[in-house]
Amino acid sequence: AQSVTQPDIHITVSEGASLELRCNYSYGATPYLFWYVQSPGQGLQLLLKYFSGDTLVQGIKGFEAEFKRSQSSFNLRKPSVHWSDAAEYFCAVGAGYGGATNKLIFGTGTLLAVQP
Amino acid sequence: SQTIHQWPATLVQPVGSPLSLECTVEGTSNPNLYWYRQAAGRGLQLLFYSVGIGQISSEVPQNLSASRPQDRQFILSSKKLLLSDSGFYLCAWSVNGEGFFGQGTRLTVV
Numbered sequence: 001a002q003s004v005t006q007p008d009i010h011i012t013v014s015e016g017a018s019l020e021l022r023c024n025y026s027y028g029a030t031p032y033l034f035w036y037v038q039s040p041g042q043g044l045q046l047l048l049k050y051f052s053g054d055t056l057v058q059g060i061k062g063f064e065a066e067f068k069r070s071q072s073s074f075n076l077r078k079p080s081v082h083w084s085d086a087a088e089y090f091c092a093v094g095a096g097y098g099g100a101t102n103k104l105i106f107g108t109g110t111l112l113a114v115q116p
Numbered sequence: 117s118q119t120i121h122q123w124p125a126t127l128v129q130p131v132g133s134p135l136s137l138e139c140t141v142e143g144t145s146n147p148n149l150y151w152y153r154q155a156a157g158r159g160l161q162l163l164f165y166s167v168g169i170g171q172i173s174s175e176v177p178q179n180l181s182a183s184r185p186q187d188r189q190f191i192l193s194s195k196k197l198l199l200s201d202s203g204f205y206l207c208a209w210s211v212n213g214e215g216f217f218g219q220g221t222r223l224t225v226v
Contacts, residue, residue: 044160103165
């Protein structure tokens with residue numbers, strides 16, 4: 001069965017420091033991978049996605065992620081964190097793409113706190 | 117452009133009362149529609165999805181039901197709420213595998 005693991009429940013970084021959020025997935029075929037961000041009490045906004053091609057994908061707000069098939073990982077990175085990046089981040093894998101469902105399977109999220 | 121509307125934003129309901137959350141999508145036709153529930157520390161759990169009018173698939177057994185009376189309308193319901201139904205409910209639609217989410221409904225069952 002498809003699954004997504006985000007091993008870090010809570011991360012705190014200093015403003016201006018680099019950031020890496022980990023994501024591992026389990027999927028039987030080529031995965032479609034996503035990172036979403038959620039501000040408190042809000043819906044989810046797509047940061048970036050990987051469908052195929054270049055394994056390093058660029059997203060909005062200066063984020064990037066690298067797909068590593070050998071490690072079943074899709075870690076999210078940002079070279080310099082801003083205070084406004086404090087939010088909860090969700091990794092997701094698209095299950096059933098190409099069929100009728102396009103279901104997204106989410107990890108449990110990583111809550112990012114940014115210290116001044 | 118496509119937009120998704122979800123209401124109400126917050127809801128406090130007593131145990132045993134009925135529930136109806138509504139979601140509508142604009143700017144697209146025949147979308148795949150989804151209801152997710154988000155509980156603290158558990159990420160987003162897919163509850164229902166629909167690929168067309170009247171077509172509902174349930175992902176987990178539960179006290180809730182879903183309906184799709186129109187192409188761009190998706191409703192989450194319950195006849196009698198339980199305390200465990202409290203949570204943050206998100207409606208979404210998808211195209212090409214990418215999900216677009218509403219702003220969510222915070223449901224508190226008291």
